[in-house]
Amino acid sequence: MNISFHLNGRPVTVRVPSGKRVVDVLRQDLNLTGTKEACGSGECGACTILVEGRARLSCLMLAVQLKERHVVTIEGLASGGLLHPVQEAFVEYGAVQCGFCTPGMILAAVDLLKRNPLPSGEEIREAVSGNLCRCTGYARIVDAILAASRRMARGKKR
Amino acid sequence: MMASDSPLEIGSAFPRQDAVAKVLGREKFAADYYDQNPLWAGVKRAGIPHGRLKAIHTEAALTVPGVVCVLTHRDIRGSNRQGVVRKDQPVLVDSKVRHCGDPVALVVAETKEALERALRRIALDIKVLPAVSDILEALDAKSPRIHEDHENGNLLLHGTLEKGRVEQAFQECAHRVEAWFHLPWQEHAYLETEAGWAVLQKDGEVTLVASTQTPFRDRAEVADALGLDLHKVRIVAPFCGGAFGGKDGITVQSLLALAAIHCPGRAVKMWWDREESFIAGAKRHRAMIYYRAGATASGVLHALEAKLYYDTGAYDHLGGVVMALGLEHAGGPYRIPHSRIQAFSVYTNNPVSGAFRGFGVPQVNGALEQIMDMLAEAAGQAPVAFRRRHAVRRGDINAIGVTVQGSTGIQACLDTLVESASWKAMKAFKAREIPFKRRGVGIACVMHGMGYGPVVPDVAHAKIELQTSGQFCVFCGVVDMGQGNAATCLQIAGHILNQDMPRMALVLPDTQKTLPCGSSSASRTTYTYGNALIAAACALKKRILQYAGELWMVPDEKEVLLVPGAVRHLPSGREMALADLAKGLNPSERVATARFRAPVSREMPVKDPALRLHGIPHVIFSYGVHAAGVEVDTLTGQVQVKKYMAVSDCGRILNPQLIRQQIEGAIAQGIGYALQEAVIVERGVMKTKDFSTYILPCALDVPEMETAYVELEEDSGPFGMKGAGEVGMDGPLPAIGNAVADAIGARIFHYPLTPERVLAAMDPNEKTGQKG
Ligand code: FES
Ligand code: FES
Secondary structure (H helix, E strand, C coil), X not given: CEEEEEECCEEEEEECCCCCEHHHHHHHHCCCCCCCCCCCCCCCCCCEEEECCEEEECCCCEHHHHCCCEEECHHHCCEXXXXXXXXXXXXXXXXXXXXXXXXXXXXXXXXXXXXXXXXXXXXXXXXCXXXXXXXXXXXXXXXXXXHHHHHHHXXXXX | CCCCCCECCCCCCCCCCCHHHHHCCCCCCHHHCCCCCCEEEEEEECCCCCEEEEEEECHHHHCCCCEEEEECHHHCCCCCXXXXXXXXXXXXXXXXXXXXXXXXXXXXXXXXXXXXXHHHCCEEEEEECCCCCCHHHHHCCCCCCCCCCCCCCCEEEEEEEEECCHHHHHHHCCEEEEEEEEECCEECCCCCCCEEEEEECCCCCEEEEECCCCHHHHHHHHHHHHCCCHHHEEEXXXXXXXCCCCCCCCCCHHHHHHHHHCCCCCEEEEECCHHHHHHHCCEECEEEEEEEXXXXXXXXXXXXXXXXXXXXXCCCCCHHHHHHHHHHHCCCCECCCEEEEEEEEEECCCCCECCXXXXXXXXXXXXXXHHHHHHHHHCCCCHHHHHHHHECCCCCECCCCXXXXXXXXXXXXXXXXXXXXXXXXXXXXXXXXXXXXXXXXXXXXXXXXXXXXXXXXXXEEEEEEECCCCCEEEECCCCCCCCCHHHHXXXXXXXXXXXXXXXXXXXXCECCCCCCCCCCCCCCHHHHHHHHHHHHHXXXXXXXXXXXXXXXXXXXXXXXXXXXXEEEECCCCEEEEHHHHHHHCCCCCCEEEEEEECCCCCCCCCCCHHHHHCCCCCCCEEEEEEEEEEEEECXXXXXXXXXEEEEEECECCCCHHHHHHHHHHHHHHHHHHHHCCCCCEECCEECCCCCCCCCCCCCCCCCCCEEEECCCCCCCCHHHECCCCCHHHCCHHHHHHHHHHHHHCCCCCECCCCHHHHHHHHCCCCCCCCCC
């Protein structure tokens, strides 16, 4: 079946079985391997993408659910050669180790900051509690998201 | 933090160079290879813990549309055996099934769906044998043998270290404590499960991309197991999406290479799902540990006895070496005049255990540091004071009779802890009473040996090239599994050559391009490769300066300085771009290589050649002290770690950001190990299959962590550093265990400390049991 949607700001059409998982469509058919899979059952958050701006688990979505939607994957977050402030903060604050949880973690953070631009540390921990990271112990991730939120808030005021 | 265009300097908190590609989703992990529209490979696993293979029925699978081939042991031309020390593990089962995860048939198909369908249609005819799943039962002479050819039955390896006269020493003690501890299996749970991609090239070479810590050893193992020419196997090792020891040893490699050689011209991909990773991936060894310790009337630590039993599962993997490291560390960083420590690594039909950050030490230290608290209490001393009194100093003889050499910061770590604001805050935390909660504080000392020990050469070869672009390229043959050693390599070379990050390039491990370096493991990665790289970078620097000096006809090269992107003649201020200079050199002049072998102990605390081969003794140790503040909910039994501090002695710090990542990450894994992670295996059958039953710490389970460092100079280390990858893993379990005991007034000997166990321990009517 042909499925058309907006991916990282551009219209795309893929020809895939309607029951194919979104994570497979992205990784295999569209070669966007920034979206990771680490459990395949909705328990780790590694496959997080943004659908209509909200964080969704692409391992639990079927291709047909993408129809006419606006989708952002980690590859579409930076714009004009500049990192998104959350990406920038992840680099700067040491929130990245192996990096396999990173795309999902960043997109979960982007979703959070859209809903709650100045979250507390506790709110951040709550918001990313569905995103597992085996490397960092989360402290640097929380710091990075806090820093990004402040930076983004300042940017808006200007 | 430094801007990315300032010259790289040792000691600065540079952001990791790999982080940018990772936040952009551009870094290509082994799991991300879909090149050349690959076929999918997967294995049919035995599904029973012990048996004899009678027949494999593949006919039905072969009729599934899209199936390319089904391979069995009959298709293997080589030894069909893999393993690091004992080669006891088949690529595909040929006679005996020894655990549920044993691979029996390999299927290659056009799609994942066809692969799954075909795997379901393979029927195995296996004569079931009684399974051995209990450690002590396995040692019983009447138990079924798991490896008939192994002379010691189900005992893979054992060892004893003895010092002084233990029995008599215990008689002399006024205070004695003893206990059995039960430590669970721990799953690595790296987010990137075992993955790889392979293709047979036209010239007969198998190119294999794998998520591995050990590309060079893999190459030899794959070649031997499959009967291939070593030089016809090329292993490429991208950044791992986590490994922690679980990718130290073959996972997908031989299977993928076998698939590739039977599907010429087609690429093949294999990627275990999470359940398969639970079933077939190596674990941290489950262990049963007995300790007895005694102190004199004046409270001096006088005698120690320990018995360590490790369940290595169906294969050696690295089980013997893990046991030996535990044995060596069982006396901790203490002066103990009399000790006897015995260790046993035992084959069972349980899942395979192998390397996992800490490598046998988290188990023993988990028990030892609680015994130290128990003994301190019996002798009427505070935990900190007792440890300060007995902690080793340079030149001491340690608990197993080895001279303490190299930088030794355990005393300094203890001093730093007690003087810190965090320690005072922890005491204040404990003093505050909250309804239905009990609070406690606990500490634990840690030490961790580095490298392979006295026999197995701990060697790395570094290579660095000045490219015609003017960039310096580091050929790093040791894997970056997430710890950031690749970035540290660039920092080391950049520091020596006075370059910034944009002027540095990196080639990740590739058996064709980089030189052999050994494994990314054993806290040796940066230490061993870093030392080799220093020598290579210095040689190249000298050559460049000499060349420029000769070109400019100056009296000696001391007048020439490397600056970012150029060389400068200091007296005249004249400069030449490195890109121009490089063009004047011929290709071999632009490359420098160097080799480093880590120092080894010259002492012989043990004559047993097997123990020396398995790594005893080490000569360089990192140290630390961990302190945890916990809150126990008296209604639910839930334990929350509220405060945490770790003081570490890992020598000088090359990049503060990276060592903090290592220590914090290890603490989080240790919190999981202590409180919530439990792999459930029933009579050899894995019951834990996903993250809904195996509960990893999430952001709500890990507190803010305070980390501090005692930066003693390690003379043999690159810029004075020592390994930092594992030492942080040895502390959390006992620190938390001691804190919980402090909170509830009872000690629990079975880990993890689940709410049920904690509630039972608090209930005066229920016994926690000292014996297992
Ligand atoms: S892969 Fe989708 S939640 Fe884990
Ligand atoms: S950085 Fe490795 S899992 Fe998060």
